[in-house]
Amino acid sequence: MPFTRSSVSAEGLALFSERWRRCSVLECSPARSAEDLPRGRSAYGARTGSAAVLACVPPQSRRSFFAGNRSFLHREAEMEYETKRERVRRFLADNGLAGVVIRKVSNFAWLTAGGSNFVALHTDVGASSLLLTREGAYLLANNIETPRLADEEVGRLGLEQVVMPWYEDDRLGEEAKRIAGGPLGSDVPLDGCRTVSLDHLHYPLVPEEIERYRLLGEEAGKVVSSVCRQIVPGWSEFEVAAEASRLFWQRGIQPVVLLVAADERIGRYRHPLATARRVKKTLLVVVCCRRAGLIVSLSRLVSFGAVSDDLARRHRAVCEVDAAFISGTKVGRKLSDVFADGIEAYGRTGFPDEWRLHHQGGPTGYATRYSRATMRSAEVVSPGQAYAWNPSITGTKSEDTVVVTDTGTQVISADQSWPMVEGLPVARPDILVREG
Structure with a gap:
């Protein structure tokens, strides 16, 4: 043959692809004729204008509507x-x-x-x-x-x-x-x-990409927060991963990395694949999730009952390290210099060798990491780049995704409802404390 x-x-194609029609945040679906639509909503097709498209999207859903479609027009x-x-x-x-x-x-x-x-x-x-x-x-x-x-x-x-x-x-x-x-x-x-x-x-990201990225980060942060707020002691790591996956897929987001660790597994393994182990006191959730090719990374920690003094000290330290990485990620700086900022923070907080136990992150976008930053990294930070730093100290971790612009560096995966460690160059997610 x-x-x-x-x-x-292109004739006869619907405005949006089938894979985004599966996104649960939408309250309407593409239709080829008025008969296919619920009463009161307008049909739209490949040539319909934006006003008609938005007419079938409730105002409260429009932000997710833009996030859940590869391209609005x-x-x-x-x-x-x-x-x-x-x-x-x-x-x-x-x-x-x-x-x-x-x-x-x-x-x-x-x-x-x-x-x-x-x-x-x-x-x-x-x-x-x-x-x-x-x-x-x-x-x-x-x-x-x-x-x-x-x-x-x-x-x-x-x-x-x-x-x-x-x-x-x-x-x-x-x-x-x-x-x-x-x-x-x-x-x-x-x-x-x-x-x-x-x-x-891939760089610089164009404005449309940055907007898609921000919306993905916002939704990813809320998904992880939702999971961390609904789990209770007795859930298995498998069940935590399953719930996170369900919420991601409902939004057209693919979890490409999903790590879950309960209690002693947090300190034992840097890459804790989910197991049947059941949560007792502490839980770590680590995700890299993708939509429209772009990938957001973040990590969050939950404690059922008061946090021990040792864990609180370690988490405060890792947040200081993460803040040093993020605040140092500025246009024109060499990546090796940003890396050095983070390593200096490890030493300053009393954990000088923890950086040797796991990589610290690096540039991201259409890959979980394009490269891992080291003291030999020659790249220079430029506008329109994204980074995901992920410093860890045994028993805890801090991670989010940021986008660099001419005016500064913005964390895109934060959830405003999550408790934060303040008093740092960049506020970082604290441990969420829930009743045991």
């Missing part, structure tokens, strides 16, 4: 895509390439304003590819993936389809090279292609 090529049709997605495509064009010219194959889940989401090319949830490499040349843009996918991608992910981006039968997936590189007609790069190893990294093209 030969390859087939065609333009991705197709025009915005197209503009974001064109901005990023121009970055790729410059990359091709700078590196003497005729084109680049994009297959990594992170790069696909970044370029398409939040599209998903994966099938398995926990994978770095997608089931379909994009090919960008200096002149053209193509969707390279087999006959299994093409219909969904065209309908729900890239239908408005004007990509030309290159469809292959599923049993000839191994011809991807061959076809890509034929189309490009010159030296070809690929973000994953591919025969005859130069393996390249596109991570640096």
Whole structure:
């Protein structure tokens, strides 16, 4: 069966993709005719204006409405895509390439304003590819993936389809090279292609991305707070993870890392996968969650009954370290210098060697961490970047996601109802104390 090529049709597509229609925060669903809608709400389709779209969204739900849809208007997605495509064009010219194959889940989401090319949830490499040349843009996918991608992910981006039968997936590189007609790069190893990294093209985040990121962070913080406020002693770590997963998926958010530790497991393991262990006194919840490709990270600690003096001292110290990392993350500073600020804070608070027991975090965005900051990190902090610092001292941890702008660094995953440790350069989440 030969390859087939065609333009991705946009006719008849609903304004928003099916995967966001599953988001429980919406109180209406896309409809193709008035008969499909509850009485009093307006139908809308691919060409309907924003006023008509908002007419079917209750005012109290509109903030989540924007958060739960990859792009509010197709025009915005197209503009974001064109901005990023121009970055790729410059990359091709700078590196003497005729084109680049994009297959990594992170790069696909970044370029398409939040599209998903994966099938398995926990994978770095997608089931379909994009090919960008200096002149053209193509969707390279087999006959299994093409219909969904065209309908729900890239239908408005004007990509030309290159469809292959599923049993000839191994011809991807061959076809890509034929189309490009010159030296070809690929973000994953591919025969005859130069393996390249596109991570640096993700920055600076465009304003639409930053807004999506802030909304994701806000919802993620509230989900974790909700879980921490409803658990009671006797819940298993599995049950805590299950409840967090349920609340995330209701909002179209994918928990890509979900760690839960009860009591002595908090101090014993830095990466505590959930077990059947039941909560008695203390619980730690750690999440990295993704929506539209962007990933937010945060950690929260709960104590049933009064916090011991030792744990209170340790948590105050780790909050000071985290505040040093965050306040030091300023435009123009070398990442190694920010790292040094955090290490100095470990020593100042009486825990000089704890940093050696776990990495401290680093730049984030479309990856949980693009890199782990060290004393050798040469990167320079720039506007439109995101960072997630995660210092830990045995028995406790502090973690949130921040976005750097020209005017300062904003924590985006905070929940205003959570108790905070004040008197620091940046207030940090305290231990939530509940009745035992």
